[in-house]
Amino acid sequence: MSLLDLSPAAIERREKRFLVGNYNRTPFHPRWGKGAKLYDAKGRTYWDLLAGIAVNALGHQHPKIVRVLRKEAESLLHVSNLYFHPAQGLLAEKLVKASGLARVFFCNSGTEANEAALKFARLKNPGRPEVAALLESFHGRTLGALSLTGHAAYRKPFGPLVPKVKFVPPNDITALRKVVSKKTAAIFLEPILGEGGIIPLSRPYLQAARRLADASGALLVFDEIQCGLGRMGRLFAFQKFGVRPDIVTLAKPLGGGLPLGAVLLGPTLNGTVKPGHHGTTFGGNPLACWLGLTVLEEIQRKRLLPRIQKLGQWLKQELAQLKKRCPAIVEVRGAGLMWGIELNREATPVAQALLAKGFVVGTARERVIRLLPPYVVPQKALRDFIQTLEKILKEEK
Numbered sequence: 001m002s003l004l005d006l007s008p009a010a011i012e013r014r015e016k017r018f019l020v021g022n023y024n025r026t027p028f029h030p031r032w033g034k035g036a037k038l039y040d041a042k043g044r045t046y047w048d049l050l051a052g053i054a055v056n057a058l059g060h061q062h063p064k065i066v067r068v069l070r071k072e073a074e075s076l077l078h079v080s081n082l083y084f085h086p087a088q089g090l091l092a093e094k095l096v097k098a099s100g101l102a103r104v105f106f107c108n109s110g111t112e113a114n115e116a117a118l119k120f121a122r123l124k125n126p127g128r129p130e131v132a133a134l135l136e137s138f139h140g141r142t143l144g145a146l147s148l149t150g151h152a153a154y155r156k157p158f159g160p161l162v163p164k165v166k167f168v169p170p171n172d173i174t175a176l177r178k179v180v181s182k183k184t185a186a187i188f189l190e191p192i193l194g195e196g197g198i199i200p201l202s203r204p205y206l207q208a209a210r211r212l213a214d215a216s217g218a219l220l221v222f223d224e225i226q227c228g229l230g231r232m233g234r235l236f237a238f239q240k241f242g243v244r245p246d247i248v249t250l251a252k253p254l255g256g257g258l259p260l261g262a263v264l265l266g267p268t269l270n271g272t273v274k275p276g277h278h279g280t281t282f283g284g285n286p287l288a289c290w291l292g293l294t295v296l297e298e299i300q301r302k303r304l305l306p307r308i309q310k311l312g313q314w315l316k317q318e319l320a321q322l323k324k325r326c327p328a329i330v331e332v333r334g335a336g337l338m339w340g341i342e343l344n345r346e347a348t349p350v351a352q353a354l355l356a357k358g359f360v361v362g363t364a365r366e367r368v369i370r371l372l373p374p375y376v377v378p379q380k381a382l383r384d385f386i387q388t389l390e391k392i393l394k395e396e397k
């Protein structure tokens with residue numbers, strides 16, 4: 001017997017004793033995965049409809065990802081940004097060609113991507129102290145990104161934050177027009193708000209934001225960290241809406257499960273960011289970038305985008321039908337493989353009941369069940385989920 005007690009109970013006790021305590025973890029112990037399936041410490045099987053919060057787009061243990069990890073383990077894991085390595089340039093080239101934007105900066109996470117975007121916006125628009133952002137938005141937890149996050153409870157204990165962020169309600173064009181001016185450096189938007197409860201922005205709203213940015217000289221920044229890189233059935237969410245931003249931030253699925261973030265800059269920012277303005281030790285490390293290339297190649301090779309579009313259309317209909325059958329469902333929102341099911345009650349107990357029946361789902365705010373499955377999720381998993389959710393909502397009352 002091992003001296004180390006790795007039983008679920010011991011793991012929980014150890015964490016409770018030694019970790020800071022900033023997470024309210026669900027007592028779930030996944031240990032192994034394959035595709036859209038997860039297996040816990042007791043060997044029970046689950047459909048993974050959350051993908052580690054939109055990260056594992058290709059599912060678990062994808063053979064290509066495993067191959068790249070094995071191969072790169074025998075070359076270099078890290079070189080720093082002092083020197084050259086082929087991976088960053090190759091991934092940047094792919095992102096530029098697919099997006100039509102011009103240049104890329106790599107970092108390690110979503111919040112870092114938004115920090116960098118905010119700094120780049122200030123470089124491009126000096127003397128413009130203001131930023132427009134949305135109520136209910138989420139852009140990350142570091143102080144700059146937190147300053148742009150439109151959920152007061154997250155910000156409150158940490159002031160003073162970056163000043164002069166003007167929050168407006170999503171999809172309210174008049175409200176946005178009132179806050180965007182020659183003093184605005186940037187408008188930060190999630191095309192579909194994720195943490196805020198899966199709130200899609202309308203095409204007219206995004207178009208209006210583009211026009212306001214053009215008229216005022218503010219930069220239009222799309223945070224596609226959760227909704228981007230295929231989840232909408234297009235590689236970039238902005239392509240679905242036909243509105244081109246000046247800056248796009250990416251992270252979650254980009255590194256194929258390893259930490260990797262990116263800021264894509266449009267041609268208007270060419271030459272804005274100079275040596276010394278920004279940097280990171282780990283950002284764009286070779287291994288994460290190789291995995292990023294693998295993710296993009298697999299999305300293309302396996303034609304995952306049309307698959308996501310089709311599944312999204314189907315889910316839209318199925319969830320609309322489910323809503324008709326279940327008075328507990330207030331609203332269903334989303335597109336592609338990003339859906340929120342808003343309930344007339346707290347979502348956490350429902351998510352726990354789903355977990356007990358073998359479905360890993362997320363929640364957002366108090367009352368929204370959040371689905372962010374891997375792009376390879378079988379249709380059957382989603383169909384079974386809908387049946388199970390219906391049973392739970394009808395039994396619960």
Ligand SMILES: *Cc1c(COP(=O)(O)O)cnc(C)c1O
Pocket residue numbers: 108109110111112114138139140141190194195223224225226227251252
């Ligand atoms: C998750 C998320 C972030 C923050 O990403 P981290 O990698 O957790 O720092 C920022 N914006 C959006 C839209 C996100 O979903």
